[in-house]
Amino acid sequence: MRYLEAGKRHTVRFTLNGRAVEGDAEPRLLLSDFLRQTLGAFGTHVGCEHGSCGACTIQMDGKAVRSCLLYAVQVEGKALTTVENLATPDGLNELQAAMQKHHGLQCGFCTPGILMSLTQLREEEPNADEARIRDVLSGHICRCTGYDGIVKAALDVFGDVFGKN
Amino acid sequence: MKPPAFEYLAPVSLEAAVAALSNEDAKVLAGGQSLVPMMNFRLLAPSLLVDISRIPDLAYITEDGDGLRIGAMTRHHAVEMSDVVRQRFPVLHAAMAHVAHLAIRNRGTIGGSLCHGDPAAEWPGLVLLLNAQLKTTKRTIPAGDFYHGALATDLADDEILIEIQFPGLAPGTGWGFEEMARRSGDFALAAVAATICLSDDRATEVRIVVIGAHATPLRLTAAEGLLTDHVSIGAAADAAMQEISPDSDLHASADYRRHLVGVLTKRALAAAWKRAA
Numbered sequence: 001m002r003y004l005e006a007g008k009r010h011t012v013r014f015t016l017n018g019r020a021v022e023g024d025a026e027p028r029l030l031l032s033d034f035l036r037q038t039l040g041a042f043g044t045h046v047g048c049e050h051g052s053c054g055a056c057t058i059q060m061d062g063k064a065v066r067s068c069l070l071y072a073v074q075v076e077g078k079a080l081t082t083v084e085n086l087a088t089p090d091g092l093n094e095l096q097a098a099m100q101k102h103h104g105l106q107c108g109f110c111t112p113g114i115l116m117s118l119t120q121l122r123e124e125e126p127n128a129d130e131a132r133i134r135d136v137l138s139g140h141i142c143r144c145t146g147y148d149g150i151v152k153a154a155l156d157v158f159g160d161v162f163g164k165n
Numbered sequence: 166m167k168p169p170a171f172e173y174l175a176p177v178s179l180e181a182a183v184a185a186l187s188n189e190d191a192k193v194l195a196g197g198q199s200l201v202p203m204m205n206f207r208l209l210a211p212s213l214l215v216d217i218s219r220i221p222d223l224a225y226i227t228e229d230g231d232g233l234r235i236g237a238m239t240r241h242h243a244v245e246m247s248d249v250v251r252q253r254f255p256v257l258h259a260a261m262a263h264v265a266h267l268a269i270r271n272r273g274t275i276g277g278s279l280c281h282g283d284p285a286a287e288w289p290g291l292v293l294l295l296n297a298q299l300k301t302t303k304r305t306i307p308a309g310d311f312y313h314g315a316l317a318t319d320l321a322d323d324e325i326l327i328e329i330q331f332p333g334l335a336p337g338t339g340w341g342f343e344e345m346a347r348r349s350g351d352f353a354l355a356a357v358a359a360t361i362c363l364s365d366d367r368a369t370e371v372r373i374v375v376i377g378a379h380a381t382p383l384r385l386t387a388a389e390g391l392l393t394d395h396v397s398i399g400a401a402a403d404a405a406m407q408e409i410s411p412d413s414d415l416h417a418s419a420d421y422r423r424h425l426v427g428v429l430t431k432r433a434l435a436a437a438w439k440r441a442a
């Protein structure tokens with residue numbers, strides 16, 4: 001049974017984007033801070049730190065999760081992926097390229113989180129329609145785009161033919 | 166927005182978890198989707214977190230006669246995606262779309278939602294609507310006896326919820342679930358869930374539960390009685406508005422919540438009636 005003392009640092013090991021990583025964390029350290037400050041993985045952004053804005057969304061064992069609502073010590077042995085994992089050796093993946101094409105981002109603060117949620121949706125519901133896509137996007141706050149470009153980008157790579165332009 | 170210091174324990178058996186909870190100020194950590202935000206806001210400062218996510222066999226959806234048994238660590242998203250839930254309890258499937266957002270539904274658990282006991286959360290109302298039994302490490306509690314008030318349950322400090330048991334619905338039961346929230350995925354300003362059984366086009370059994378407009382989820386027994394006495398849906402909705410004691414807050418006034426409960430009761434009953442066979 002793993003017991004970790006308060007106020008002391010403990011080694012945490014997991015895989016990040018297919019690579020084994022480790023670092024030291026106090027129990028109270030949020031995973032979002034561990035990723036950025038301990039591991040230097042800055043792709044994951046931090047906005048509200050209470051689960052509302054979606055900027056910190058990553059994937060754990062294939063499912064989108066808020067990294068600000070996990071303690072780093074909880075992910076021992078898990079497989080995490082972040083936005084840094086999406087591009088292929090040839091460049092942007094389909095969803096990323098569609099976001100660029102449809103101006104799905106301006107400042108880019110919300111983008112990593114949105115990409116991680118849409119990636120799960122595409123795997124589970126490749127034919128999700130506009131309503132479903134908007135429903136998933138409601139878990140992400142974007143103050144720049146008004147969402148339309150993001151919806152268009154998603155419709156471009158999801159099955160829906162009606163939304164295409 | 167950073168949580169205070171705490172000790173962390175990840176037991177792999179329920180016995181060890183229960184033993185750890187006898188420490189003063191210890192708290193169960195399930196999905197963390199309510200507990201961690203509250204700790205980040207420093208509304209809570211437990212000295213020990215007992216992470217129950219490494220205990221095997223607490224997440225499952227199992228058929229039990231006509232009903233279902235669902236493990237306390239089952240995630241909202243697993244319920245949302247389950248075929249057997251969709252077939253047997255379509256109202257549960259429909260309600261899941263209102264629980265927060267995809268990333269939060271991936272982590273948040275049914276047990277956590279029930280034990281947290283937010284009166285505006287969907288699960289506490291759903292277990293009451295469906296007459297579920299809540300099995301803990303000590304006993305089995307009927308849903309109707311689980312809440313004492315907002316965020317206050319009947320659980321002892323060292324008691325862990327392990328399973329929720331849903332008895333099968335009578336064949337042909339119709340259902341409705343209507344919610345109003347400020348934004349998609351927000352907690353309900355108010356929601357009404359209903360089930361209706363019909364015989365010769367008359368309601369024989371009706372259950373109506375209101376969420377978010379009372380300190381606990383509440384069965385609207387007066388409104389139910391008006392339907393089984395063959396009075397109109399409109400009269401039941403009027404009765405519903407009198408049965409609740411909503412609060413005013415930042416998001417809505419008590420008057421507005423009362424008004425919403427009337428409208429949502431009408432809609433939920435109409436939908437349930439239409440779906441009943």
Ligand SMILES: Cc1cc2nc3c(=O)[nH]c(=O)nc-3n(C[C@H](O)[C@H](O)[C@H](O)COP(=O)(O)OP(=O)(O)OC[C@H]3O[C@@H](n4cnc5c(N)ncnc54)[C@H](O)[C@@H]3O)c2cc1C
Pocket residue numbers: 050051052192193194195196197198199200201202237263264265266269272273274275276277278280281285286287288320324325326327350351352353
């Ligand atoms: C932005 C946001 C929006 C949300 N919107 C909604 C919404 O619209 N509707 C809704 O219903 N919920 C909403 N939630 C809450 C979410 O559904 C949580 O998943 C749920 O309330 C708590 O489940 P959890 O597993 O995360 O529990 P935790 O946060 O881990 O625990 C919650 C409480 O329950 C106790 N506990 C947990 N499991 C057990 C157990 N098995 N036995 C005994 N005690 C236990 C813990 O000690 C703690 O006190 C939202 C959350 C966020 C962050």
Ligand code: FES
Pocket residue numbers: 045046047048049050051052053054055056057066067068069
């Ligand atoms: S920083 Fe995690 S949801 Fe806003």
Ligand code: FES
Pocket residue numbers: 104105106107108109110111141142143144145
């Ligand atoms: S692109 Fe700036 S917040 Fe979304």
